[in-house]
Amino acid sequence: MKIQKLLPQALKGLAALALTSAWLTAAATEPCGDFGECKVLIEINSTDGDIGFHFLGDGDELVKMEITDPDGQKVFTDKAKGPLREQTMTETFLESAEPLCWNDPEADEDEDIVTLEDFVDLWTPGLYVFSGLGAEGEMAFGSTMLTFVLPPAPAEVEFELEEEDEGEYEGEISWSFGDDLGNCTPAGAYPDGVELAGPGDIKLWEVVVEPDYDDEEEPGLAAMYNSLTHVVRIPGGAAEFEVEIPDDYLGNFPANTPLKVEVGAITWDDNATFTEIGDLCVTPDGCEDDD
Amino acid sequence: MKTTTRRPRFGFPLGAGLLILGSLALPFASQAGADPLVRVDDGLVTLRADELPRAAVVTSLARAANLRLVSHTELGGTLTATFSAAPLGQVLSIILEDDSYQLLYRSSTSSPDREAAGTLWIFATGRDGAARRPVGPESQLLHGDLAAKKAAIRTLRDSGDAAAVHALSLALADPDGRIRDTALDALARIGSDAALAAIASLAGVDDYWTRVQAADALSRTDSRSAVGHLAIALDDPDPRVRMAVLEALADIPRADSIAVIRRARLDPDPEVRSFVGEALDDAHAAIALAAGRETFSPAVPGESR
Numbered sequence: 098m099k100i101q102k103l104l105p106q107a108l109k110g111l112a113a114l115a116l117t118s119a120w121l122t123a124a125a126t127e128p129c130g131d132f133g134e135c136k137v138l139i140e141i142n143s144t145d146g147d148i149g150f151h152f153l154g155d156g157d158e159l160v161k162m163e164i165t166d167p168d169g170q171k172v173f174t175d176k177a178k179g180p181l182r183e184q185t186m187t188e189t190f191l192e193s194a195e196p197l198c199w200n201d202p203e204a205d206e207d208e209d210i211v212t213l214e215d216f217v218d219l220w221t222p223g224l225y226v227f228s229g230l231g232a233e234g235e236m237a238f239g240s241t242m243l244t245f246v247l248p249p250a251p252a253e254v255e256f257e258l259e260e261e262d263e264g265e266y267e268g269e270i271s272w273s274f275g276d277d278l279g280n281c282t283p284a285g286a287y288p289d290g291v292e293l294a295g296p297g298d299i300k301l302w303e304v305v306v307e308p309d310y311d312d313e314e315e316p317g318l319a320a321m322y323n324s325l326t327h328v329v330r331i332p333g334g335a336a337e338f339e340v341e342i343p344d345d346y347l348g349n350f351p352a353n354t355p356l357k358v359e360v361g362a363i364t365w366d367d368n369a370t371f372t373e374i375g376d377l378c379v380t381p382d383g384c385e386d387d388d
Numbered sequence: 389m390k391t392t393t394r395r396p397r398f399g400f401p402l403g404a405g406l407l408i409l410g411s412l413a414l415p416f417a418s419q420a421g422a423d424p425l426v427r428v429d430d431g432l433v434t435l436r437a438d439e440l441p442r443a444a445v446v447t448s449l450a451r452a453a454n455l456r457l458v459s460h461t462e463l464g465g466t467l468t469a470t471f472s473a474a475p476l477g478q479v480l481s482i483i484l485e486d487d488s489y490q491l492l493y494r495s496s497t498s499s500p501d502r503e504a505a506g507t508l509w510i511f512a513t514g515r516d517g518a519a520r521r522p523v524g525p526e527s528q529l530l531h532g533d534l535a536a537k538k539a540a541i542r543t544l545r546d547s548g549d550a551a552a553v554h555a556l557s558l559a560l561a562d563p564d565g566r567i568r569d570t571a572l573d574a575l576a577r578i579g580s581d582a583a584l585a586a587i588a589s590l591a592g593v594d595d596y597w598t599r600v601q602a603a604d605a606l607s608r609t610d611s612r613s614a615v616g617h618l619a620i621a622l623d624d625p626d627p628r629v630r631m632a633v634l635e636a637l638a639d640i641p642r643a644d645s646i647a648v649i650r651r652a653r654l655d656p657d658p659e660v661r662s663f664v665g666e667a668l669d670d671a672h673a674a675i676a677l678a679a680g681r682e683t684f685s686p687a688v689p690g691e692s693r
Contacts, residue, residue, distance in 0.1 A: 130686075170608060174639065210535065234673075234676070
């Protein structure tokens with residue numbers, strides 16, 4: 098764990114990074130042997146209470162990529178065919194399904210539940226080896242670590258709108274360091290091998306703001322606005338756990354646009370736990386049908 | 389007639405040997421012309437056997453009744469018997485002697501012309517002891533809810549012994565696909581010859597996708613025995629399964645898998661035949677990558693960062 102903190106120390110010197118790409122492109126084992134980048138990680142949504150295994154491998158001109166777990170068992174194979182074989186592949190990013198990790202009373206009766214215990218039983222911590230094969234038969238290998246050091250869910254996540262100039266509002270999102278995994282917190286003790294990350298284990302905080310129109314009730318607005326996310330990252334060691342969301346962003350949405358906010362804690366091992374708050378609004382007094 | 393009449397008992401024995409008599413099993417009935425005369429009409433059996441191996445009789449009977457057969461005991465000895473329009477259950481009780489059985493019929497079939505009507509399980513619960521009430525994870529597999537069954541599978545997988553493999557093979561027939569998937573994964577992880585045989589027994593299942601999954605699970609172990617099972621599965625009647633078998637063989641970094649892939653050059657399906665070249669390329673690549681992984685020294689975590 099400690100040795101991995103050697104990585105992006107420079108990040109700590111930055112006040113804030115506002116990025117629009119997926120957070121996964123920002124943190125990884127980089128380089129990763131013959132691969133430009135590789136990572137395997139656990140992602141938890143502590144609010145919905147779900148858990149998934151995600152990975153990314155970025156090689157050069159590959160026609161095949163495999164990942165084997167620390168037991169030598171293949172967990173992923175992909176292969177380029179037809180035109181893709183001629184074009185070859187570079188980056189592969191994949192998210193597993195994210196089953197519920199708790200007995201959500203609102204879930205379907207036959208919904209599959211993968212508790213934290215189930216999850217850590219399914220996956221083996223340790224080195225995951227990425228193997229790639231190029232079009233000319235050249236091989237590439239790299240490895241990265243999966244750990245069960247899981248960041249606690251950000252707690253006390255709050256969103257406030259403050260008037261900057263007349264009619265122009267800036268958002269402020271704040272949170273605190275949590276002490277559990279939200280709805281993925283096991284009923285009893287944490288399974289063997291699982292550790293809650295401490296403050297020093299957090300590489301960065303990621304804050305995501307996005308419009309939250311209902312896909313079924315307002316499909317047009319949802320299609321138009323929901324993908325317009327705003328992502329801000331700050332270092333794990335930031336003095337204050339808060340970020341501002343500029344009017345340049347919020348001012349683009351019509352009044353009464355519903356919002357949701359996610360705050361994620363991401364460790365040096367790339368494991369991530371997100372806390373989500375919803376029923377927010379770009380309009381200071383709340384959206385009209387909010388009552 | 390050398391028979392012992394008894395009432396069938398039901399249960400899951402611990403410690404019995406697994407013997408798959410399905411389509412991947414030894415073809416007892418075809419050995420040395422040992423096929424008994426057997427016919428099953430509307431559940432009524434007409435059968436004549438004269439000093440025939442008991443296993444062969446049971447295999448032929450299951451085939452005639454369109455039943456998938458999974459035995460957890462070696463059916464030894466010979467049988468001389470004649471039945472005329474006798475109820476199937478009564479015939480089984482007689483010819484299985486001290487062994488228990490369980491007969492489960494499918495509630496429905498999507499393609500009745502080729503799907504098995506059900507499964508006949510045979511358990512060694514004869515003179516060595518009456519059927520015992522299952523305990524521990526085996527019991528959970530039968531009576532537990534989803535979480536309990538998954539936990540049971542985990543326990544059995546970690547045990548990995550013969551009894552665990554038996555119980556997990558039963559879980560492959562669980563009505564819940566999630567349990568079947570978990571059991572399949574557990575057996576693949578155990579990877580013993582018995583576990584692979586249990587996976588291979590899915591070749592007798594009607595659903596082609598299950599057979600595809602079995603082929604894929606076999607490819608997760610790099611063992612010779614997996615190649616052997618896949619070689620048999622290469623005769624699957626469904627070309628989609630044979631394609632999956634070729635992919636599975638191509639995933640196993642072994643020279644003997646290449647030899648089996650080459651066999652498919654004579655496959656009756658043109659699509660399967662046309663896939664052989666790609667499968668051979670993949671197999672060679674798998675061997676090269678496996679060799680490369682052997683010599684690859686992963687960096688100490690963090691050093692490469």
